[in-house]
Amino acid sequence: MSTVTTADHHDAHHDHKPTGIKRWLFTTNHKDIGSLYLLFALAMFFLGGAMAMVIRLELFQPGMQFVEPQFFNQMTTMHGLIMVFGAVMPAFTGLANWMIPMMIGAPDMALPRMNNWSFWILPFAFLILIISMFLPGGGPDFGWTFYAPLSTTYSNDSTALFVFAIHIMGISSIMGAINVIVTIVNMRAPGMTWMKLPLFVWTWLITAFLLIMVMPVLAGLVTMVLTDKYFATSFFDAAGGGDPVLFQHIFWFFGHPEVYIMILPAFGIISAIVPTFARKKLFGYASMVYATASIAILSFLVWAHHMFTTGMPVYATLFFMYTTMLIAVPTGVKVFNWVATMWRGAMTFEVPMMFALAFIVLFTIGGLSGVMLAIAPVDFQYHDTYFVVAHFHYVLVSGAVFSLVAAAYYWLPKWTGHMYDEKLGQLHFWCSVISVNLLFFPMHFVGLAGMPRRIPDYALQFADFNAFISVGGFLFGLSQLIFVWVLVKCIRGGEKAPAKPWEGAEGLEWEVPSPAPYHTFDTPPQVK
Amino acid sequence: MNAKHSTLIGKLSLLVVAMFAFGYALVPLYDVFCEITGINGKTASEPVSAEAAIVDTSREITIEFIARPNQQMPWIFKPEVRRMRVHPGEIHVMNYLAENPTGQAIVGQAVPSVSPGQAALFFHKIECFCFTQQYLAGGNDMLMPLQFYVDPALPSQFSTITLSYTLYDVTSQWQPGQQNDSAKEFGE
Ligand SMILES: [Cu+2]
Numbered sequence: 001m002s003t004v005t006t007a008d009h010h011d012a013h014h015d016h017k018p019t020g021i022k023r024w025l026f027t028t029n030h031k032d033i034g035s036l037y038l039l040f041a042l043a044m045f046f047l048g049g050a051m052a053m054v055i056r057l058e059l060f061q062p063g064m065q066f067v068e069p070q071f072f073n074q075m076t077t078m079h080g081l082i083m084v085f086g087a088v089m090p091a092f093t094g095l096a097n098w099m100i101p102m103m104i105g106a107p108d109m110a111l112p113r114m115n116n117w118s119f120w121i122l123p124f125a126f127l128i129l130i131i132s133m134f135l136p137g138g139g140p141d142f143g144w145t146f147y148a149p150l151s152t153t154y155s156n157d158s159t160a161l162f163v164f165a166i167h168i169m170g171i172s173s174i175m176g177a178i179n180v181i182v183t184i185v186n187m188r189a190p191g192m193t194w195m196k197l198p199l200f201v202w203t204w205l206i207t208a209f210l211l212i213m214v215m216p217v218l219a220g221l222v223t224m225v226l227t228d229k230y231f232a233t234s235f236f237d238a239a240g241g242g243d244p245v246l247f248q249h250i251f252w253f254f255g256h257p258e259v260y261i262m263i264l265p266a267f268g269i270i271s272a273i274v275p276t277f278a279r280k281k282l283f284g285y286a287s288m289v290y291a292t293a294s295i296a297i298l299s300f301l302v303w304a305h306h307m308f309t310t311g312m313p314v315y316a317t318l319f320f321m322y323t324t325m326l327i328a329v330p331t332g333v334k335v336f337n338w339v340a341t342m343w344r345g346a347m348t349f350e351v352p353m354m355f356a357l358a359f360i361v362l363f364t365i366g367g368l369s370g371v372m373l374a375i376a377p378v379d380f381q382y383h384d385t386y387f388v389v390a391h392f393h394y395v396l397v398s399g400a401v402f403s404l405v406a407a408a409y410y411w412l413p414k415w416t417g418h419m420y421d422e423k424l425g426q427l428h429f430w431c432s433v434i435s436v437n438l439l440f441f442p443m444h445f446v447g448l449a450g451m452p453r454r455i456p457d458y459a460l461q462f463a464d465f466n467a468f469i470s471v472g473g474f475l476f477g478l479s480q481l482i483f484v485w486v487l488v489k490c491i492r493g494g495e496k497a498p499a500k501p502w503e504g505a506e507g508l509e510w511e512v513p514s515p516a517p518y519h520t521f522d523t524p525p526q527v528k
Numbered sequence: 529m530n531a532k533h534s535t536l537i538g539k540l541s542l543l544v545v546a547m548f549a550f551g552y553a554l555v556p557l558y559d560v561f562c563e564i565t566g567i568n569g570k571t572a573s574e575p576v577s578a579e580a581a582i583v584d585t586s587r588e589i590t591i592e593f594i595a596r597p598n599q600q601m602p603w604i605f606k607p608e609v610r611r612m613r614v615h616p617g618e619i620h621v622m623n624y625l626a627e628n629p630t631g632q633a634i635v636g637q638a639v640p641s642v643s644p645g646q647a648a649l650f651f652h653k654i655e656c657f658c659f660t661q662q663y664l665a666g667g668n669d670m671l672m673p674l675q676f677y678v679d680p681a682l683p684s685q686f687s688t689i690t691l692s693y694t695l696y697d698v699t700s701q702w703q704p705g706q707q708n709d710s711a712k713e714f715g716e
Contacts (some may be wrong), residue, residue, distance in 0.1 A: 178540045220551030
């Protein structure tokens with residue numbers, strides 16, 4: 001009898017978890033928290049996507065048809081905020097939670113309780129932000145960049161809620177980043193030396209440092225906006241000796257590293273997927289690490305490329321133009337390394353690989369339009385046009401979002417223990433890759449022709465292109481429903497996944513069974 | 529929690545606090561940077577002493593004057609002349625007319641900006657109504673003087689300098705200590 005109890009006790013230690021809502025509310029398990037982050041990000045992706053659909057509906061025809069201009073502005077603002085802070089960033093944090101401990105052979109994240117907090121404050125931040133839309137006067141409508149004086153002198157009282165929401169999101173990201181760093185630095189399994197770390201871990205480590213460096217600056221900035229609006233300070237008010245251009249400097253000091261926060265982990269994902277399906281080792285591992293670090297350092301020296309038209313002196317313009325173009329070098333190194341990895345590899349084209357390949361091609365297109373925007377004299381023409389919209393959607397949708405989708409397909413067998421439906425996945429891929437280009441490619445042309453962004457109406461000559469773009473947008477939105485279908489199907493059942501479902505995959509996460517047990521690596525593995 | 533974690537968390541938290549402070553430090557840093565380099569078209573906020581600069585008669589610089597009240601500022605505010613041709617080194621006086629058409633007293637603060645921005649370092653003010661807040665009783669008007677000279681060291685690519693003033697209503701921040709030392713009130 002006593003032996004049985006010990007056995008029971010042992011099992012309890014491993015599998016005991018509260019059931020129902022309590023399990024999720026109080027969980028400190030990295031896999032649970034990872035799933036929460038991923039599901040939350042998916043929900044926000046559809047909410048932000050629904051707002052994009054409203055924008056594309058209004059822009060389907062010239063003239064005002066469906067929404068008021070002020071509501072349109074709320075849509076562009078909330079779409080940006082939700083996609084950046086609600087979808088892309090939490091999705092990467094979810095992946096970090098799920099994968100980093102398993103990749104470095106750690107039993108869990110270093111600070112599990114803080115991990116629970118950093119997730120659970122996030123839904124409240126977005127609840128506050130969304131509630132502000134239903135208050136009299138409406139929600140924030142000054143663009144996700146909340147430039148002063150739009151957010152100070154000309155904003156309504158929802159700004160206070162906006163500031164509060166950003167503060168909570170910032171605290172959540174900073175706690176998440178501290179957790180990632182402490183985990184990676186202190187909890188690697190014996191033998192897991194720095195230069196053996198999977199690139200996803202490396203890129204996340206560097207991203208976490210970026211988060212710690214810039215999220216506090218954003219917190220300071222929203223606080224300045226709050227005090228300018230309500231407590232008679234004049235950081236950005238010329239009447240009191242302030243300067244609205246200063247707002248842009250501080251914002252982009254945060255904002256440019258922020259775009260790398262959203263893309264460096266994507267580089268890590270692609271660097272995991274491409275070698276797997278090319279069945280070759282990643283080409284130039286060390287150069288990948290150094291390239292990531294140099295991109296992160298350079299990202300602090302380029303912010304004013306968003307501000308060429310504010311009237312900077314020529315030498316400042318040149319400085320920011322050259323540093324910006326310099327970033328193309330380490331980024332190019334990465335693209336060439338991925339291509340070299342595939343060179344003469346035994347490639348197969350499962351869904352994760354398809355999304356990774358699309359990432360490489362489409363992200364490069366976004367990178368090239370970025371180089372065009374970096375050229376100060378031509379930026380005067382492109383500034384605030386749809387060309388800019390095309391550029392950052394290529395890097396963020398067909399870049400960051402595609403990498404996230406690729407990651408989901410790649411690790412779904414590990415998470416659920418089932419293979420996803422390959423046919424449906426391929427359908428999802430082809431629908432997405434075609435519609436994303438219908439949606440964003442023509443934006444380059446209307447932008448070059450002078451169509452301004454963030455405007456609910458436009459000149460008649462842009463009508464055909466905009467109708468086309470809107471159709472692309474609706475198709476892309478619908479295509480993502482296929483993704484949900486795949487996910488639901490895969491979670492509920494499907495072909496049993498082996499521990500290592502991908503022949504060419506490498507890494508500790510493939511050494512544990514699928515689905516990954518609730519606790520993994522309680523005794524650290526020995527890495528050779 | 530083990531000690532290894534605590535030290536690292538301590539260091540990282542310190543970095544968070546430091547970066548929050550750095551965000552605020554950017555405000556004075558920005559002002560100092562703009563003052564030293566003269567970019568951003570900000571002129572000095574204090575008067576320069578009138579040095580006996582050598583007048584450079586070989587060239588003339590066009591100075592354009594722009595003045596406008598901010599949207600919430602009910603004053604009428606304009607320069608006496610729109611443009612002036614000066615030799616670098618010559619000291620000139622330019623008067624701005626301010627009129628308060630409302631019934632109650634309003635305090636104004638003018639904020640200057642020079643374009644092209646790089647010329648700001650070479651535009652010197654010996655005396656300016658923009659150095660202090662200006663009080664004007666309802667229904668009154670006044671002339672507000674600006675005494676300036678252009679530095680003879682002004683690089684030769686600049687032939688026109690535009691000086692623009694925006695006038696703000698700062699009645700709520702009025703400090704009665706520093707009244708119109710430079711403006712001559714007339715009327716009444
Ligand atoms: Cu940037």
